[in-house]
Amino acid sequence: MHRYGDEVAAIARPLVDEGDLDVLLDRVGDARVVMIGEASHGTHEYYVWRSALTRRLIAERGFSFVAVEGDWPDCQRVDASVRGGDATPLEALLGYERWPTWMWANEEVVDFADWLRSFNASSERKIGFHGLDVYSMWESLREILTWLREHDPSRVDAALSAYHCLSAYSEDPQSYAWATKFLRASCEDDVVRMLIDLRGRDLAAPNDSAPNDSAPTGSATRPNDFAARWNDFAVRQNAEVVAGAEHYYRAMVRGGPDSWNVRDRHMDATLARLLDHYGDGSRAVVWAHNTHVGDANATDQAVQGEVTIGSLARERFGADQVVLVGLGGHRGSVIAGRTWGGPMTELAVPPGRPGSLEDILHATAPPRALFVFPPLGERPDLLVDALPHRAIGVVYRPEHEQYGNYVPSVIGDRYDAFLWFDETRALRPLHPLHVDTHELETYPTGV
Structure with a gap:
């Protein structure tokens, strides 16, 4: 036995x-x-x-x-x-x-x-x-630019600065990571400015009413209001991804547990944001x-x-x-x-x-x-x-x-x-x- x-x-x-x-x-x-x-x-x-x-x-x-x-x-x-x-x-x-x-x-x-x-x-x-993950740096940047050009042109410049800085690395995260280590290059400031700018957008308050077809949680508000609220959340989340990815790739070349922890803390924070956005009882x-x-x-x-x-x-x-x-x-x-x-x-x-x-x-x-x-x-x-x-x-x-x-x-x-x-x-x-x-x-x- x-x-x-x-x-x-x-x-x-x-x-x-x-x-x-x-x-x-x-x-x-x-x-x-x-x-x-x-x-x-x-x-x-x-x-x-x-x-x-x-x-x-x-x-x-x-x-x-x-x-x-x-x-x-x-x-x-x-x-x-x-x-x-x-x-x-x-x-x-x-x-x-x-x-x-x-x-x-x-x-x-x-x-x-x-x-x-x-x-x-x-x-x-x-x-x-x-x-929840952090890898989609360039995909998320493109999503941000597409959305801002149509819905909020006044914020395009901050996103373009981050995009132009990162695009110099041909969408190769390892090239960017090594450049931050050996060439002391960094797009961190541009990315953080974009994130702060998008975090400053006025987002609708979480709702706590009955479910509705067009949104994660429900309310008596019109469906189109919900669609706008969800799109606001999604574009800001893409900005969080870009910031998290930029941090992740810088940490990756340093070795040790930092890059792992950047990634898991990003996923943890994304989960918390989703629960807050879905509202009470989610x-x-x-x-x-x-x-x-x-x-x-x-x-x-x-x-x-x-x-x-x-x-x-x-x-x-x-x-x-x-x-x-x-x-x-x-x-x-x-x-x-x-x-x-x-x-x-x-x-x-x-x-x-x-x-x-x-x-x-x-x-x-x-x-x-x-x-x-x-x-x-x-x-x-x-x-x-x-x-x-x-x-x-x-x-x-x-x-x-x-x-x-x-x-x-x-x-x-x-x-x-x-x-x-x-x-x-x-x-x-x-x-x-x-x-x-x-x-x-x-x-x-x-x-």
């Missing part, structure tokens, strides 16, 4: 269909934020079950929007589509062009967005889909990688000086208002690239490293299982021991797993619940897939 066997048997619940999520919905209770992770950005089961949980949170618990680890402009197109715009979700998601495209441009997200569009069409509540579902969703204080990320949106949300809203859900698996296949910017490839995921959380659950848990963690003080060793826990990024080399890909974690503190899948398969990208012919020399043992 495995040393954790009895403990796992006592807290693991088989996960067969969406009805098995009832106990997790009970755990969510009145929490304002539910963050749902994933152990990779390319696994079918993670996307499908994250969508299933989110559908129930929206339909049964009144959650207001989904915020994802994606770019604001791309997600704005999806948001328009799920609110009934001319483009279908498939068309909106095919517009994702920045690598890694498969992260959101996949059939699993299309299925969810189709459901959300249907839900919105038949409901007075209109559920949004928004991006609730958010967040989709991001486990390394962002999980509480950094329960991992070696804290030792390295890193924060996460999970740890920041617990600080900002209170631990009782935030539920963090991790997802993981033992072996199977995944979509990833072998190098940054390389072709997306279906890669084999070897069995979990011996002694890891994945190895333990493979030996002791049902093939698919849900864990909702008991309160502090009633936790078994599995939830309080520091265990290696696998994390697969958009760059992945399975043959190197013995050197990395595992985050030492106290699982019971890192998450509030965990969804487990012993066998997983790659998600289904919308864009063409490169077929990988490389086979691990020591597969399937991975050592």
Whole structure:
């Protein structure tokens, strides 16, 4: 008998269909934020079950929007589509062009967005889909300029100054980053001036009335007023993205935890702005990688000086208002690239490293299982021991797993619940897939 066997048997619940999520919905209770992770950005089961949980949170618990680890402009197109715009979700998601495209441009997200569009069409509540991330510097700048030229020409000059400064680097963030380090070049002042200028726009006060078709929250105000209010918010958010991205790329070349923290603090601040904009009683579902969703204080990320949106949300809203859900698996296949910017490839995921959380659950848990963690003080060793826990990024080399890909974690503190899948398969990208012919020399043992 495995040393954790009895403990796992006592807290693991088989996960067969969406009805098995009832106990997790009970755990969510009145929490304002539910963050749902994933152990990779390319696994079918993670996307499908994250969508299933989110559908129930929206339909049964009144959650207001989904915020994802994606770019604001791309997600704005999806948001328009799920609110009934001319483009279908498939068309909106095919517009994702920045690598890694498969992260959101996949059939699993299309299925969810189709459901959300249907839900919105038949409901007075209109559920949004928004991006939290910081990478879309030039895309956001173009969105700002297009909007200002049509709606607020007096503010175009400040935005153009930032655009002209940044355009000297041919939309190559690494060129800009290295220029700030070695040439002491910087567009920071221009970007900050633009942000301050746009922050100074008069925005309508958050409303607190009944829902309306044309806005995140509702009111007795005319729909066109809501459209204007949302557009004001969106253009200012694009300015926040540009400022965050400029800061991120400057921090990136310095090394250390700074760039990671700039990014997660930006996502945390964006989430807070969205909740404020949606108004009193609004609730958010967040989709991001486990390394962002999980509480950094329960991992070696804290030792390295890193924060996460999970740890920041617990600080900002209170631990009782935030539920963090991790997802993981033992072996199977995944979509990833072998190098940054390389072709997306279906890669084999070897069995979990011996002694890891994945190895333990493979030996002791049902093939698919849900864990909702008991309160502090009633936790078994599995939830309080520091265990290696696998994390697969958009760059992945399975043959190197013995050197990395595992985050030492106290699982019971890192998450509030965990969804487990012993066998997983790659998600289904919308864009063409490169077929990988490389086979691990020591597969399937991975050592």
